[in-house]
Amino acid sequence: xxxxxxxxxxxxxxxxxxxxxxxxxxxxxxxxxxxxxxxxxxxxxxxxxxxxxxxxxxxxxxxxxxxxxxxxxxxxxxxxxxxxxxxxxxxxxxxxxxxxxxxxxxxxxxxxxxxxxxxxxxxxxxxxxxxxxxxxxxxxxxxxxxxxxxxxxxxxxxxxxxxxxxxxxxxxxxxxxxxxxxxxxxxxxxxxxxxxxxxxxxxxxxxxxxxxxxxxxxxxxxxxxxx
Amino acid sequence: xxxxxxxxxxxxxxxxxxxxxxxxxxxxxxxxxxxxxxxxxxxxxxxxxxxxxxxxxxxxxxxxxxxxxxxxxxxxxxxxxxxxxxxxxxxxxxxxxxxxxxxxxxxxxxxxxxxxxxxxxxxxxxxxxxxxxxxxxxxxxxxxxxxxxxxxxxxxxxxxxxxxxxxxxxxxxxxxxxxxxxxxxxxxxxxxxxxxxxxxxxxxxxxxxxxxxxxxxxxxxxxxxxxxxxxxxxxxxxxxxxxxxxxxxxxxxxxxxxxxxxxxxxxxxxxxxxxxxxxxxxxxxxxxxxxxxxxxxxxxxxxxxxxxxxxxxxxxxxxxxxxxxxxxxxxxxxxxxxxxxxxxxxxxxxxxxxxxxxxxxxxxxxxxxxxxxxxxxxxxxxxxxxxxxxxxxxxxxxxxxx
Numbered sequence: 001x002x003x004x005x006x007x008x009x010x011x012x013x014x015x016x017x018x019x020x021x022x023x024x025x026x027x028x029x030x031x032x033x034x035x036x037x038x039x040x041x042x043x044x045x046x047x048x049x050x051x052x053x054x055x056x057x058x059x060x061x062x063x064x065x066x067x068x069x070x071x072x073x074x075x076x077x078x079x080x081x082x083x084x085x086x087x088x089x090x091x092x093x094x095x096x097x098x099x100x101x102x103x104x105x106x107x108x109x110x111x112x113x114x115x116x117x118x119x120x121x122x123x124x125x126x127x128x129x130x131x132x133x134x135x136x137x138x139x140x141x142x143x144x145x146x147x148x149x150x151x152x153x154x155x156x157x158x159x160x161x162x163x164x165x166x167x168x169x170x171x172x173x174x175x176x177x178x179x180x181x182x183x184x185x186x187x188x189x190x191x192x193x194x195x196x197x198x199x200x201x202x203x204x205x206x207x208x209x210x211x212x213x214x215x216x217x218x219x220x221x222x223x224x225x226x227x
Numbered sequence: 228x229x230x231x232x233x234x235x236x237x238x239x240x241x242x243x244x245x246x247x248x249x250x251x252x253x254x255x256x257x258x259x260x261x262x263x264x265x266x267x268x269x270x271x272x273x274x275x276x277x278x279x280x281x282x283x284x285x286x287x288x289x290x291x292x293x294x295x296x297x298x299x300x301x302x303x304x305x306x307x308x309x310x311x312x313x314x315x316x317x318x319x320x321x322x323x324x325x326x327x328x329x330x331x332x333x334x335x336x337x338x339x340x341x342x343x344x345x346x347x348x349x350x351x352x353x354x355x356x357x358x359x360x361x362x363x364x365x366x367x368x369x370x371x372x373x374x375x376x377x378x379x380x381x382x383x384x385x386x387x388x389x390x391x392x393x394x395x396x397x398x399x400x401x402x403x404x405x406x407x408x409x410x411x412x413x414x415x416x417x418x419x420x421x422x423x424x425x426x427x428x429x430x431x432x433x434x435x436x437x438x439x440x441x442x443x444x445x446x447x448x449x450x451x452x453x454x455x456x457x458x459x460x461x462x463x464x465x466x467x468x469x470x471x472x473x474x475x476x477x478x479x480x481x482x483x484x485x486x487x488x489x490x491x492x493x494x495x496x497x498x499x500x501x502x503x504x505x506x507x508x509x510x511x512x513x514x515x516x517x518x519x520x521x522x523x524x525x526x527x528x529x530x531x532x533x534x535x536x537x538x539x540x541x542x543x544x545x546x547x548x549x550x551x552x553x554x555x556x557x558x559x560x561x562x563x564x565x566x567x568x569x570x571x572x573x574x575x576x577x578x579x580x581x582x583x584x585x586x587x588x589x590x591x592x593x594x595x596x597x598x599x600x601x602x603x604x605x606x607x608x609x610x611x612x613x614x615x616x617x618x619x620x621x622x623x624x625x626x627x628x629x
Contacts, residue, residue, distance in 0.1 A: 062483075112380070113618035116483040123504070125481055125620065126387055129329075129360055129379035137376040141391070148398050 040159040041066070041111035044176035048155055049118065061124035061151035063141045064111050065134035065158040066174070115155070123151050134158060135175075142179045154179040230462040231396040232472035232629055235309025236568045237301035237407075240453035240555045241277035245304060250572050253554050254602045256583040260449045260556045262434045265289065266334050268418045273427035275434040276413050277451025277556025291337045291347050292355075293452070294328065294411040295366045297561075301456040302405060309458040310470050316403055321464075323374040323401040325391040326367050326456075327384030327408035327560045330360030334414045367409070374401075382522075383481075384408055385455065385563025386614030386622035390479040392459040393624075402464040407456030408564030421450065426526055438557070439584035440523035440550035441530050441592045448524040451556030455565030472629040474571040474610075478511060480504025484619030490528050491615065495536025498522075498621050502540045502611060505623035513541045515609045515627070518579045520570045522613040523550020524557055527589070533613065534592040549598040553583030563614030563622065570610040570626045579603040 041064055049055075116122045124145050128134040135158040142154030159174035238245065241259030242252035252259065263276040264287055279297065281288035290296060306313050316322045333341065333356060341352030355362045360379070368375030378388045385408025392406035421427045428447040430437040438449040465472055482504065484497035491498060506513065522533055530550075537545050551569050558565055573579055585599040612624040 110618055112483055112620060113485060116619065117485045122483045123481070125380070125483055126378060126391065127380050128376055129364075133373040133375060134377065136373050141376075141394075144394065144398050144400065148394075150394070 040174035041157050042114050044157045044159065044174040045111075045115045045155055046118070048157075048176045048178040055120060055153070058121065058152040059123040059150075060120040061142060061145045061154040062112055062115050062120070062122055063124075063126050063128070063138040063154060063156040064115075065128040065138035065156070111157070111159075139177055139179070142177065146179045146181050152180065229397050229399055231393045231459050231476040232462060232465050233457050233474045233476055233571050233626070234460050234465060234470050234472050235305040235307070235311070235458040236473065236571055237304030237306075237308065237456045238454065238565055238568050239279055239297045239301050240455075240558065240565060241279055241451050242554060243280070244282050244300060246308075246568065246572070249555075250569070250576070253551050253569060253580045254576075254578055256554060256581045256601065258435050258438065258554050258583045260434055260436075260438050260451070263413070263418070265413050266415045266418070268415055269422070272418050272422040273429070273447070273450075274431045275428055275437040275449050276418075277438075277449050277453075277558075278413060279411075279452050289348075291331070291333065291341075291350060291352055292366075294331055294363055294409055297411060297452065297454040298326070298328070298367050298407070298409040298456070301407060301409070301454040305405065305407070305456040305458050309460070310468065311403070311458065316405065317370045319403060320374075321401055322371075322403040322405070323376070323392075323395055324368045324371045324405040325376040325378060325388045325395065326364075326406060327378040327380070327388040327410075327564060328360075328363050328367060329379055329381075329384070329410055329412065329560045330363040331355055332410075332412040332414045332417055333359070335416070378408075379560065380620040380622075381616035381618065382524075382557070382559055383563055383614040383616030383620040383622045384560040385558070385565065386567065386612065386624055387481065387563070387620070389457065389459070389476065389564055389567045389624055390481065390622055392457075393476045393479050396459055396461045396476075399461075402461045404459045405456065406459055406564065407454060407568075408558070408561040409454035409456075410558055410560040411452040412559055413450055413452055418450065426524075428525065436584040438525045438553050438555075439586075440521065440525045440553050440582050441534070441588055441597050442525075442585045443587045443589045445525045445527060445530055445589060447526055448552065449556035451558050452561075453555065453558050453565060454561050455558075455568040457564070457568055457571065474574040475627045475629045476567075476624065477609075477627045478505045478507070478509025478625035479623065480506075480508055481620070481622045484621060486619070491532035492536075492619070493532070495532040495534065495539060497619065498533055498536030498613065498615060498623075499539035501615075501621040501623040502536060502613065505611060505625045506540070509609075509625040509627065511609060511625060511627070513544065516541070516546050516611050516625075517607045518546055518570075518573055518610050519548040520566045520573070520580075520610060520612045521548050521550045522562075522615045523548075523552050523582065525550070525552060527591075529615065530589065531591045531593075533615070534594050538593050543595070545594050545596065547579055547596040547598050547603065548594055549580055549582040551580055551582075553585065554580075563612070563624075566614065567612045567624055567626070570612040570624070573610055574607050574626060574628055577604060577606050579605075579607060 128137040138156040142156040157176040341356030364377035392404035395401040428437040482500040484492040
């Protein structure tokens, strides 16, 4: 059993950011706070879709992950958006001014929503947010569901966006992983072993994937001794 | 394919601490929503919330880290009922955790003090404020290391977390999964934003009956706080330990609606797809479902479209349905897990809970049997539990008698 993996990566805010930024116009992304995460996620995800590829009839899974503590600016009175002397009034004004969705720092699903709008038959989705192993969870879930046959294709994308707190620009970015089975095995049993890789091993693989981003496919051999 | 069995449950919600207290209130249809007291909100904002009472005594005990209090209590209860010690579970490489939470939501005072590095209630919040979600999930699941999954799919998250637990056990990845959802999101900003979105109840003058799913006067949901946790185990583990499961987590399905960022799909089509996938996953027919615990938020949009979705799957023979949010309000990321706990309790106690505050069904809600007034008693073979979230994330769980 092998999991065929291809990758994409977006670091920083280059053209893809601007391009995809426009897709969020309906959500009035007029402040760089919430949508960085989703924009990066979407840009990365789109690179995983191959040109002229017809995914109709293929069940897909979307597994997103990332550090998304992005909206604290919205109640940071020091940024001038809100007036600390009238806190409730400032919040009300802010909520009126913005699309009410934007300051909602619980809006985790925009990436899923936009990706699903690509016309995928999305049979499984999840979003793992803000714990140290979210990237591992996303890839492991994609592999698990591909290998067990729940989905034909798994797309795992993990992104990091700062939202006003200290984060070096080079740390802002996203990595995408596309997973599809190339050989059928015992299904669930195979998934156990690959998903069961300890996080360092998984991240090592991802590091390789990341360095190969845009460089085609990489086949990961499942470890021996699976139960 | 391994069976996933539920062996312990725990809960905290606006009607109390502990599953016995919560379930009794749910069965009695006794609402826990009340006038919002935790924070001051704008003149035109919603002033009703489902606030968890102080654990010992009356009133409300504020704590900036109450989210962790809720989770730890519910987790401890679920593990105890399952006959498990937390330490041994954490140390077991075949054990995992999958929990939904959207992180700490600070009151403005707490947030600004935290930003300035000023302690709140003796707690230095600076790191928590800087990383509210990461901190919350670290607090919940750090002991499990990379065997922990923190899930954030908005209001479906609790259901998705339970689904993940089922997938981990079914795929053979784990023998024991501690799963659930917790949120404590009652603060000025969240209330203001949801008020602007027009999704919160406008029944400010009658806070105790403000959450009224499917009622002709439903006018938005009531933000609430709390946690629901369950222990999901493989059959192998259950047999080895010799414990009696409460229910089986037998199937699950998800589907994303892309029709609208915040509204349900027209005609409940995508919600129906999630439910059908849950049935398919369980290998169950519609006639094996004796009760549906609806997402039932008390918004017109959800209540109508979810009912249409049920109709699409079950036709005229739809089973009785109710929404326990009439009692608890809407726990957001915690809702799906808490309601899965209630679904398990419905099977375990052969009791179908009513929808509190449902007096006259909205004629646009198209099902024939909304349970109102009082609980029904009788064998319950199968339960569907629905959780739907912003941006079209829909999840449905199928639970059965073990």
